Amino acid sequence: MLRLRATSLARDLPWIDCGDPWAVLVSEVMLQQTQVDRVVGPWRNFLDHYPTPRALAAAPLDEVLRAWAGLGYHRRARNLWRCAQEITERHDGDVPSDLDELRALSGVGPYTAAAVASFAFEKRVAVLDTNVGRVLARCVTNRRLTGPEATQLAHALLPRRDVARFNQAMLDLGATFCRARPRCATCPLARVCAWRRAGGEDPAPFSAGVSRAQPRFVGSRRQLRGQVLAALREGPATEATLRVAVDEGLRPDLSSVLDDLARDGLARVARGRWRLAEG
Numbered sequence: 463m464l465r466l467r468a469t470s471l472a473r474d475l476p477w478i479d480c481g482d483p484w485a486v487l488v489s490e491v492m493l494q495q496t497q498v499d500r501v502v503g504p505w506r507n508f509l510d511h512y513p514t515p516r517a518l519a520a521a522p523l524d525e526v527l528r529a530w531a532g533l534g535y536h537r538r539a540r541n542l543w544r545c546a547q548e549i550t551e552r553h554d555g556d557v558p559s560d561l562d563e564l565r566a567l568s569g570v571g572p573y574t575a576a577a578v579a580s581f582a583f584e585k586r587v588a589v590l591d592t593n594v595g596r597v598l599a600r601c602v603t604n605r606r607l608t609g610p611e612a613t614q615l616a617h618a619l620l621p622r623r624d625v626a627r628f629n630q631a632m633l634d635l636g637a638t639f640c641r642a643r644p645r646c647a648t649c650p651l652a653r654v655c656a657w658r659r660a661g662g663e664d665p666a667p668f669s670a671g672v673s674r675a676q677p678r679f680v681g682s683r684r685q686l687r688g689q690v691l692a693a694l695r696e697g698p699a700t701e702a703t704l705r706v707a708v709d710e711g712l713r714p715d716l717s718s719v720l721d722d723l724a725r726d727g728l729a730r731v732a733r734g735r736w737r738l739a740e741g
Contacts, residue, residue, distance in 0.1 A: 473634050476502060483557035483582035484515055490574045490581075491542050495535055498637070504533050516555045518546035523741035527728065528695050534688055536728050541569025543741070559583040580626045588616035589629040593636025597651075599669035600640060604656035609670035642666075686712040686719050691738070694729060698737040 475498065477489035488508060492501045511529045512518035518526065523543055530539035545567045549557055557578065558564055564575035579585035588594075590612060598615050599607050607615065621628050639649035646658050657665065679685055686708060693699055693707040701720065705713050720736060723729040730739050 473498070473638070477505065478581070478630060483559075483578065484513075485509055486582040487545075487557055487570075487574075487578050488542065490577045491538050491545075491569060492533060494538060494574070496533055500533065504530070512546070514555065515546040515549040515557065518543060519550040523727075524738035527691065527738050531692070531695060534684065536687070536691055537726055538569060540727055540739075544568035545570065557582065559585065561585070561587065577629075580629050584626055586620060586625050588613070588620055589633065590616045591633065591636075593634075593640070594632045595636075595669055596640045596642075596644075596666040597632055597636050599665040600644070600657040601651050601655040604660050604662065604665055606665045607669040612670040640666075681711060683715055683719055683722075685709075686715055687723065690716070690719060690723065690736075691728065694736060694738050698735040700735055704736065 475489075477485055480486065485505075489501065489505055492505055492508075508529050512521060512526075521543070523540065526539050526543045527536060530536060533539075548567050549555060552558075553563070558567075559579060559582070561575050561579050564570050564578055565572065570578075573589065573591050576587045576589045579587050580589050590598075594616060595607070595612055598612055599605065602615065602619070616632075619628075635649075635651065639645045639651075646652055646655070649655065649658075652658055677684075689708040689712065690704055693704055699707070701716065704720075705716055708716060720729065720731070724731065727739050729736055731737075
């Protein structure tokens with residue numbers, strides 16, 4: 463059994479032990495592909511606007527996209543908006559605790575469903591993400607793990623009690639110490655870490671649960687999408703106006719990115735003027 467002292471590892475994050483399943487779900491959606499330090503402020507702001515699924519479900523999408531400012535990956539905002547509508551319609555406004563029901567919600571994948579089930583409802587389910595994947599590959603096995611192996615091992619390590627605290631400790635361990643560039647010298651599990659004791663090639667980068675490095679952001683279509691949506695938050699604009707608003711080096715892709723945003727249901731055009739989608 464891997465023993466972790468959760469209190470010594472815990473990061474001071476406002477959604478931990480907050481007691482509100484909706485707040486936990488919002489945090490987990492925001493944390494998808496976004497660093498923790500970029501989420502805390504927007505999370506508080508979003509919940510001030512939409513403290514319940516019903517509140518979000520009743521809002522127009524363009525308003526939701528404005529409240530999402532600063533987080534990027536705006537499809538998550540649209541999916542969360544749809545998710546709130548599904549919770550309102552199917553579950554009378556209450557976030558479900560059942561894993562299958564969570565998985566059936568828009569934008570909720572295996573990790574998010576497990577995280578909400580564990581942290582909001584104390585379900586005995588393992589939470590496996592990039593951080594935990596590195597801990598399993600390095601500290602526990604010192605070998606690359608397949609998807610089924612990582613999932614099975616993560617579940618086998620769960621304690622009988624305080625599962626949510628254990629899951630959070632594993633996440634905090636990976637985020638604080640067992641990082642892509644590990645901080646082995648100060649890691650509280652250094653003495654029992656299989657990789658540190660045996661050495662060899664780092665098994666984490668190619669193990670299941672460990673994501674690959676994201677493509678460069680500067681100069682990317684992701685950057686252009688963000689700049690376009692930021693401009694549209696200020697109000698409707700023609701393509702010519704948007705062309706001036708975005709970085710010069712990104713302008714050749716503007717037309718195709720606008721088409722992408724329309725297909726994604728994030729923006730629309732009428733009479734030559736682009737604006738945020740209203741739902």
